[in-house]
Amino acid sequence: MVSFRNAATAAVAFAVASASTCHVCPDDPTRFVLSDPPYTDYFYSDCNSAAQVVVTSPLPQSNLSIIGPRLLIAWPAGNSGAAAFFAPQNGVNGSLAIELVNSTTTGNALDPIYEPGGDNPIVGVTGRISFNSSATLVLPILGSIRTIRDFTEGPSLLQPIIQDAIETTKFEQGGFSLSRLWLDNVTTTTLSFEPVEKGCAIRHKNDTSLHFDAGVYTFNASFNYPQLVQLSSEEVLADSAQGLIEESPELTQPLSFLSYTDKLLAGAWRFLTYFGRDSMISMLLMSDILSPGEGGAWEAGIGALLERVNKTDGSAAHEETIGDYATYLNMQEGVMSTDPMYDYKMVDTDYFLPIVLAEYFIKNPVGKGRVEKFLGQKATEDPDNAGLTYRDLANLNAEKVMNITAPFASEGGQVQENLLRLKEGEIVGEWRDSNNGLGGGRIPYDVNAAIAPAGLRAISSLATAGFFPNHPDWAEQAAAYAQVFEDETLHFFEVDVSQEDAVALVDDYVSNNDFAFSSQTSNITSDVRFYGLALEGNSDNQDLVKVMNTDDCFRHFLLNTTNQTQLSSFISQTADHILAPFPVGLTTDVGLFVANPAYGSDPIYSTNFTNADYHGTVVWGWQLSMMAKGLERQLGRCLASDDTPDFCRHEALHSKVLSAYHRLWDVIDENRSILSNEVWSWKYEEGEGFVAVPLGDYSPTESNIRQLWSLTFLAVKRNEALK
Ligand SMILES: *[C@@H]1O[C@H](CO)[C@@H](O)[C@H](O)[C@H]1NC(C)=O
Ligand SMILES: *[C@@H]1O[C@H](CO)[C@@H](O)[C@H](O)[C@H]1NC(C)=O
Ligand SMILES: *[C@@H]1O[C@H](CO)[C@@H](O)[C@H](O)[C@H]1NC(C)=O
Ligand SMILES: *[C@@H]1O[C@H](CO)[C@@H](O)[C@H](O)[C@H]1NC(C)=O
Ligand SMILES: *[C@@H]1O[C@H](CO)[C@@H](O)[C@H](O)[C@H]1NC(C)=O
Ligand SMILES: *[C@@H]1O[C@H](CO)[C@@H](O)[C@H](O)[C@H]1NC(C)=O
Ligand SMILES: *[C@@H]1O[C@H](CO)[C@@H](O)[C@H](O)[C@H]1NC(C)=O
Ligand SMILES: *[C@@H]1O[C@H](CO)[C@@H](O)[C@H](O)[C@H]1NC(C)=O
Ligand SMILES: *[C@@H]1O[C@H](CO)[C@@H](O)[C@H](O)[C@H]1NC(C)=O
Ligand SMILES: *[C@@H]1O[C@H](CO)[C@@H](O)[C@H](O)[C@H]1NC(C)=O
Ligand SMILES: *[C@@H]1O[C@H](CO)[C@@H](O)[C@H](O)[C@H]1NC(C)=O
Ligand SMILES: *[C@@H]1O[C@H](CO)[C@@H](O)[C@H](O)[C@H]1NC(C)=O
Numbered sequence: 046m047v048s049f050r051n052a053a054t055a056a057v058a059f060a061v062a063s064a065s066t067c068h069v070c071p072d073d074p075t076r077f078v079l080s081d082p083p084y085t086d087y088f089y090s091d092c093n094s095a096a097q098v099v100v101t102s103p104l105p106q107s108n109l110s111i112i113g114p115r116l117l118i119a120w121p122a123g124n125s126g127a128a129a130f131f132a133p134q135n136g137v138n139g140s141l142a143i144e145l146v147n148s149t150t151t152g153n154a155l156d157p158i159y160e161p162g163g164d165n166p167i168v169g170v171t172g173r174i175s176f177n178s179s180a181t182l183v184l185p186i187l188g189s190i191r192t193i194r195d196f197t198e199g200p201s202l203l204q205p206i207i208q209d210a211i212e213t214t215k216f217e218q219g220g221f222s223l224s225r226l227w228l229d230n231v232t233t234t235t236l237s238f239e240p241v242e243k244g245c246a247i248r249h250k251n252d253t254s255l256h257f258d259a260g261v262y263t264f265n266a267s268f269n270y271p272q273l274v275q276l277s278s279e280e281v282l283a284d285s286a287q288g289l290i291e292e293s294p295e296l297t298q299p300l301s302f303l304s305y306t307d308k309l310l311a312g313a314w315r316f317l318t319y320f321g322r323d324s325m326i327s328m329l330l331m332s333d334i335l336s337p338g339e340g341g342a343w344e345a346g347i348g349a350l351l352e353r354v355n356k357t358d359g360s361a362a363h364e365e366t367i368g369d370y371a372t373y374l375n376m377q378e379g380v381m382s383t384d385p386m387y388d389y390k391m392v393d394t395d396y397f398l399p400i401v402l403a404e405y406f407i408k409n410p411v412g413k414g415r416v417e418k419f420l421g422q423k424a425t426e427d428p429d430n431a432g433l434t435y436r437d438l439a440n441l442n443a444e445k446v447m448n449i450t451a452p453f454a455s456e457g458g459q460v461q462e463n464l465l466r467l468k469e470g471e472i473v474g475e476w477r478d479s480n481n482g483l484g485g486g487r488i489p490y491d492v493n494a495a496i497a498p499a500g501l502r503a504i505s506s507l508a509t510a511g512f513f514p515n516h517p518d519w520a521e522q523a524a525a526y527a528q529v530f531e532d533e534t535l536h537f538f539e540v541d542v543s544q545e546d547a548v549a550l551v552d553d554y555v556s557n558n559d560f561a562f563s564s565q566t567s568n569i570t571s572d573v574r575f576y577g578l579a580l581e582g583n584s585d586n587q588d589l590v591k592v593m594n595t596d597d598c599f600r601h602f603l604l605n606t607t608n609q610t611q612l613s614s615f616i617s618q619t620a621d622h623i624l625a626p627f628p629v630g631l632t633t634d635v636g637l638f639v640a641n642p643a644y645g646s647d648p649i650y651s652t653n654f655t656n657a658d659y660h661g662t663v664v665w666g667w668q669l670s671m672m673a674k675g676l677e678r679q680l681g682r683c684l685a686s687d688d689t690p691d692f693c694r695h696e697a698l699h700s701k702v703l704s705a706y707h708r709l710w711d712v713i714d715e716n717r718s719i720l721s722n723e724v725w726s727w728k729y730e731e732g733e734g735f736v737a738v739p740l741g742d743y744s745p746t747e748s749n750i751r752q753l754w755s756l757t758f759l760a761v762k763r764n765e766a767l768k
Contacts, residue, residue, distance in 0.1 A: 072277070076155065077298045079750050081722070081739060083112050086313070086750045087145060087172070088302055089155040094168035094272045095302060096120050097313050098155060099750075102142045109138040111745055116143065116174060118236070118266040119190055119314035121305065122273050123368025126190040126314070127236045127266050134179040134256065142177045146261060158267045164231075169267025173241060175260070182255040187211060187225040187234040189370035190317055198745050207373070213255070220247055220262070221255055228372040229383045234268040270368065273305040280304075281342045286334035289759055296721060296759045299751040304342055307426070308349035312723055312749035319349050319365040322476060323753050325397040329602075330670055330757035332404055337411035344419060347405060350398055352426035354438040355389050359445030361398045363391040384428055390468055393475040393492050395449075396500030398442050400603065403503035407510055416512070440513055443504045447519060447526070450497055454526035459533045461580060464488045465497055477578070477639075479746075481653035482660035484590035484645075486579020493534040494576070495599035501527035502604070531606045535615065538576040540591045542644055547573040551628050554643035554651055560628075561729045568629045573644065574618045584647040592650055593622060593641040595631060595668045601675025605682060609691040616679055616692055620705035623672075627662070632708065633735040635727050636664035636716055637672065656726045657743035664737075665724045666755035669713050674761045676706045681767075703767060710763040723752035 070092035079086040087098040101115040114131040133141035145154045158169040186193050188207055195202040206228070214222045220239030227233070238247065241261040278290045278297040281304045290297050303310040309327065311320035324346045328335060335342040353362035366374055366386040375382045405412035406419075420436035430438065453463035466488045467474035473482065475489045475496075483489060501523045508519035542550065548566045555564040575593045582590035597619040606612050622630040628643040640661055642650035654661040680702060683693030692698050719725055719737055725748060726740045741747030 074157065075277075075298060075301065076153065077295075078154065081750050083107055084739070084741070084747075084750065085145070087154050088298070088313075089157065089170050090275050090302060091157055093157065093159050093166070094120065094122065095275050096155070096170045096266075097302070097317070098145070098170060098172065098266075099314055100143060100145055100174070102144060103139050105139070107139070108742060112741070113138065114141050114143045114180070116264065117193065117314065118170065119317050120169075120268065120270075121310055121317050123232075123268075123270045124190045124318040124366075124370070125188065125234065125268055125270060125368050126186075126193055126317075127188075127234055128184075128186045128193045128196075129182050129236060130184040130186075131176070131180045131257075132183045134181050140178060141180050143180070144175050146173045146175050148173055158265055160267075163269055165269045165271055167235075167267050167269045168272060169235075169265065171263060171265045173261050174238075174264050176257050176262075178259045180257045180259075182238075182257070185211060185223050185236060187223065187236060188227055189368050189373070190314065191366065191370035192373070194315055197747070204373070206376075207369075227369040228376060229369070232268055232270045232369070235265065237265045238262045273307070275301060276304040276306060276336075276342060276345065277301055280340070281336055283334055283336050283341075286760075289334065293759055296756050299721065300753075300756050300759065303751070303753045303756075304345065306340065306345055309342065309346045309753060311754075312752035315747070315749050316752075318367060319353065319362070321350055321353070321361050321363050321394040322391060322397060324349065325394070325401045326667060326671070327754040327757060328401055329397075329404055330667070330674060330754065331760040332409070334760045337405070337409050338415065339418075343405050343409070343412060344415070347401060347419075348422070348435070349426075350401070351435045351438045352424050352430065353387050354398075354430070354442050355387070356430050356433060356438070356441060358389075359395070359441035359443075360389040361394040361442055362387040362389060363394055364388045385426070387427065390471045391474055391478070392465060392467060393489070393496050395442060395446055396492070396496045398439075399446065399500050399503035399507060400496075402439060402512070403506050406512065407506055420512075440515070443507070443513060443516070443519065446497075446500050446504060447523065450501060450526050450530065453533075454529040459529065461488070461537060464493050464534065464537065464580065466581075477660040479659040481658060483579040483582070484592055484650060484653060485583025486581055486590040488537075488580035490538045490576055490578055490594075491596040491599045493530065494538060495596070495603050498527045498530035498534075499599075499603035501530065528607075531604060532608050532611070535576065535611060537580060538589065540573075540575050540577045540589060540593075540644065542573045544569055544572050547629075547644065550646060551643045554628055557648070558651055561731065562628075562735070565626050565629045568625050573621075574614075575622060575644070576618075578640070584645075584649055586647065590650070591645050591647075592654060593631065593644060595637050595639045595665075595672060597622075598668060598672035598675045601679050602671050603675075605678075612690055613692040613695065613698060616702055617698055619676075620698075620701045623705040623709050624701070627735075632712060633664075633727065634712070634715065635725065635735045635737040636666075636669055636712055637709070638662045639665050639668055656728075657740075659724065659740070659744070659746050663724050663726045663740060664716075666720050666722060666752065667757055669709065669720070670754070670757040670761045673706070673709055673713065673763075676702065676709070677764050677767065680706060680764075706767060707763075713758075714763075720758055721751055721755045723749040723755060 074091035077088050083104045085100045089096050097119045099117040103112045117128040119126040155170045155172045160167040211225045222237035224235040278301045308319045309324040311323035328346050337343045372383045406416050422435050424430035424433050452458050505523035547569045551566050552564045578590040578592045627633045631637040640654045642654040656662045725737045727735045
């Protein structure tokens with residue numbers, strides 16, 4: 046696994062060298078299509094560029110105030126894109142259907158655009174779109190995916206400085222081209238439509254609305270911006286995992302689409318760029334199958350993280366803003382610059398970074414041999430970090446973690462005010478990063494009880510291995526801090542509900558919300574215990590956000606805790622919530638809900654955690670994956686020759702945990718077809734039970750068809766040896 050970078054560079058050199066002649070790529074392009082009605086997603090990549098095209102066409106049952114006909118093109122380079130929102134000319138929503146049809150000349154749904162010239166070649170995709178009745182292009186947005194998301198997810202925000210720059214050109218043979226020069230004054234995005242058949246001309250009534258007769262049109266979407274170099278399926282996977290390419294192409298193709306030589310992307314189409322947490326959770330869950338070594342997936346992911354560390358305070362970056370939107374944000378601050386911007390509002394990301402470093406540089410045999418070379422590299426991505434080495438940046442991050450965890454870990458410091466909290470002025474800070482995701486809480490359970498102590502354990506092992514030459518002391522100190530967090534944080538989040546109260550709360554939840562499903566309260570046969578989402582929540586009458594959740598998975602996956610009383614009781618309640626059906630527990634036929642507000646005892650929880658909420662009663666693929674791997678790791682401790690935890694020897698408990706593990710896998714297996722989606726919701730049908738539906742059916746926050754961390758089932762599989 047040595048020559049990836051060389052191979053990738055060679056591919057680029059070849060493309061550039063041959064550009065002016067035939068611009069042929071050495072390898073065949075990759076194309077795949079994913080259907081997720083009302084969305085169909087088309088992917089195209091070759092050595093020149095990569096693109097995703099999403100076609101939305103309303104279904105008879107769609108909510109027509111949020112689902113309309115839309116053509117969207119997304120490019121990883123610059124997190125760029127173009128969108129065209131259509132409406133039926135007759136004004137009757139739902140009466141216009143759109144779809145891509147294969148080209149009659151190439152037979153493909155998408156073909157590449159490549160035109161050399163200028164500093165950057167013009168690249169993009171072309172295809173054919175069919176309208177079954179006459180249509181109006183109501184709104185085009187050209188430039189950044191972030192601009193498109195501001196429109197689709199926010200209160201339909203549009204910026205005149207961006208929208209007014211769109212120029213429409215009429216083609217002589219019929220058809221139109223829309224183009225926009227970016228705020229950088231260099232890049233242009235173009236989206237054009239031309240009728241394929243005679244007699245279906247486009248009438249141009251005025252500058253803002255374009256009218257299409259029913260028929261088939263060729264569309265071209267392109268831009269001239271520096272492109273990323275994609276890692277092929279062969280390049281992204283470790284030698285030992287190459288078999289997956291044949292076995293699971295439906296997962297390895299999207300993995301390749303989201304992997305580039307200098308970063309891993311979070312999801313397609315909405316998060317088609319760097320996201321710290323997403324890439325790290327994915328690396329940890331796919332540890333064994335990702336390619337190590339120079340030019341491989343591991344170093345692409347870790348390099349991207351270190352490049353983006355805030356050198357002032359050691360924070361790891363959550364999200365990057367690049368391309369046209371970066372110029373836009375710079376202008377908002379009165380600066381004329383195309384420099385990237387980084388968002389440091391997440392708190393969990395800081396602790397994940399050392400965990401990932403330890404996973405690669407200590408546990409991975411190839412990574413072990415790469416420490417000196419890799420850490421000696423200088424940062425080039427964030428202009429603020431110019432001159433710093435990767436080692437400097439890793440050291441700053443570890444220093445931040447040590448500093449911020451010190452108050453709670455210090456003698457007598459185990460009080461609520463010393464727990465780790467969201468940053469001042471931020472309402473989000475970990476993976477439940479929607480406005481209501483933590484129920485207004487400011488002290489998250491996952492960060493304090495799992496992610497921070499695991500980060501500290503990792504710093505300890507990195508220091509032991511000499512990773513931080515100026516801080517050999519961290520070997521012991523970080524381990525001591527970790528022990529305090531492992532042992533002393535859990536009880537702050539404990540929720541205990543008597544059997545009687547539990548039955549009443551769950552019955553009320555179902556009746557107050559008129560749910561069609563049964564409360565299943567006959568399943569409550571004892572008192573209920575769980576760990577709430579966060580402290581300092583919004584409720585007036587309680588501090589703890591009493592929402593049952595799946596975040597136990599972090600502790601099972603990231604830590605091997607040692608207080609036996611605590612571990613036995615903790616793993617016991619996790620197993621209970623997996624075995625109990627929602628709304629008593631978390632499990633339904635469509636997966637574990639990441640939140641169950643039934644025990645909230647304040648109506649704000651059932652209003653804010655619904656099946657229309659991003660972090661409500663919905664299923665996230667990667668949470669299933671981490672829970673499965675986490676339980677596997679804990680059960681794996683029972684197979685050790687010594688030091689096995691007490692719960693392994695408690696026969697009833699051990700067998701309950703095993704049942705929960707297999708129950709979870711049965712649910713995972715039943716949902717194979719949707720597992721790689723980012724998140725999904727449900728409807729309840731009499732006789733059928735819970736049925737999965739796209740979250741976009743209920744919410745303007747549509748799910749990504751593929752999310753990096755939902756591809757982790759490539760590596761996480763049922764362990765049949767656990768019986
Ligand atoms: C359709 O979506 C709108 C906007 O989100 C919402 O207010 C409305 O309740 C939805 N209608 C149905 C039938 O779900
Ligand atoms: C029709 O569709 C548009 C655009 O999708 C939407 O804004 C509008 O609310 C819809 N009208 C109705 C009556 O659903
Ligand atoms: C176009 O498709 C929509 C949605 O399927 C349908 O309601 C409409 O009748 C179709 N229009 C024509 C002219 O076929
Ligand atoms: C378009 O072509 C693909 C393969 O190239 C094929 O699988 C698909 O069925 C074709 N679609 C139609 C509508 O013919
Ligand atoms: C782009 O050109 C405009 C008009 O000449 C100028 O005001 C602006 O500063 C330029 N933008 C950048 C990012 O250089
Ligand atoms: C442009 O066309 C739309 C739709 O046909 C119409 O509502 C609007 O008034 C027109 N605008 C101008 C400036 O003519
Ligand atoms: C980096 O951290 C410092 C100190 O917390 C902060 O002032 C600065 O805004 C951060 N940088 C960015 C780009 O957010
Ligand atoms: C950690 O704390 C020390 C001592 O207060 C300080 O010098 C250092 O700058 C801090 N480092 C970070 C990254 O916050
Ligand atoms: C939850 O819902 C209530 C209304 O029921 C609202 O006032 C509150 O702001 C929402 N958000 C949070 C985080 O609790
Ligand atoms: C839960 O209760 C239902 C009846 O409401 C019953 O059919 C089911 O077997 C129970 N499940 C468990 C795990 O106890
Ligand atoms: C283990 O945790 C329990 C609470 O879960 C606590 O009562 C006990 O003191 C702890 N034991 C040790 C050795 O820390
Ligand atoms: C915990 O133990 C299991 C089983 O031995 C192992 O797979 C896992 O890597 C360990 N986790 C940690 C954080 O050391």
